[in-house]
Amino acid sequence: MPKLRLGINIDHIATVRNARNRDSAAAPDLLRGAQAALKGGADGITFHLREDRRHVLDADVKRLRAHIKAPINLEIAATEEMKNIALFVRPHAVCLVPERRKEVTTEGGVNVVKGGKKLAGIVNQLAASGIRVSLFINPDAAQVLAAWTSGAAAIELHTGAYALARGASQKRELKRLQWAARQAHKLGMEVHAGHGLTYDNVTPIAAISEIVELNIGHFLIGEALFTGLTAAVRGMRQRMNKARKV
Numbered sequence: 001m002p003k004l005r006l007g008i009n010i011d012h013i014a015t016v017r018n019a020r021n022r023d024s025a026a027a028p029d030l031l032r033g034a035q036a037a038l039k040g041g042a043d044g045i046t047f048h049l050r051e052d053r054r055h056v057l058d059a060d061v062k063r064l065r066a067h068i069k070a071p072i073n074l075e076i077a078a079t080e081e082m083k084n085i086a087l088f089v090r091p092h093a094v095c096l097v098p099e100r101r102k103e104v105t106t107e108g109g110v111n112v113v114k115g116g117k118k119l120a121g122i123v124n125q126l127a128a129s130g131i132r133v134s135l136f137i138n139p140d141a142a143q144v145l146a147a148w149t150s151g152a153a154a155i156e157l158h159t160g161a162y163a164l165a166r167g168a169s170q171k172r173e174l175k176r177l178q179w180a181a182r183q184a185h186k187l188g189m190e191v192h193a194g195h196g197l198t199y200d201n202v203t204p205i206a207a208i209s210e211i212v213e214l215n216i217g218h219f220l221i222g223e224a225l226f227t228g229l230t231a232a233v234r235g236m237r238q239r240m241n242k243a244r245k246v
């Protein structure tokens with residue numbers, strides 16, 4: 001099985017910081033968080049620059065880009081403003097996500113079918129500057145096909161419905177993810193997954209052989225309150241390795 005990479009989403013370090021001070025230099029320090037995650041076995045650092053800047057700030061993006069040597073995965077909405085920021089920052093990767101101002105978190109995947117040529121244009125401009133582009137989508141046949149048509153190198157499967165479901169309905173959600181991963185892989189795209197993953201639900205997802213990257217945030221930042229971020233990440237890495245029989 002190919003190696004499974006782990007990207008740690010550090011948005012919620014910024015959520016805690018912003019509760020007191022919307023300042024990139026204030027505590028808790030995002031850069032220190034990124035370094036602690038890498039020490040625990042993360043392969044890359046992910047963060048979402050939201051249009052409303054509710055957690056990560058523009059100054060954070062600059063600072064993290066300047067100081068982190070590991071691959072950075074920048075999550076953004078597919079807008080002109082965000083595309084231009086990505087072209088300026090030039091992260092290793094960009095993940096295009098849908099955004100609604102009032103949502104608590106990224107509640108569904110991008111509608112790539114509806115996004116059509118406009119979305120494909122953004123994918124192509126980012127890819128032309130050497131950025132690996134992924135589309136955060138629901139595990140749905142039409143979305144997988146549209147992602148491939150758009151020219152994206154990768155998809156990230158939204159695992160939120162799987163994470164919330166229980167019993168037979170969770171098994172159904174897992175089957176949808178397994179199927180979508182296989183289809184995307186057959187079409188030649190890299191397959192990633194994320195959202196709502198925890199120590200308790202990561203194993204079946206990490207065992208899907210077509211998936212090569214997981215992006216995990218909220219649970220691990222919460223776990224870090226009790227164990228520290230390095231240990232929290234290490235615990236996830238161990239579960240992923242076990243699922244993958246590494």
Ligand code: PXP
Pocket residue numbers: 009011048075095097105106136156193194195196197215216217218219
């Ligand atoms: N992947 C994407 C594209 C996301 O938008 C998010 C949430 O910001 C995550 C992964 C991580 O989700 P969670 O914080 O629930 O682990």
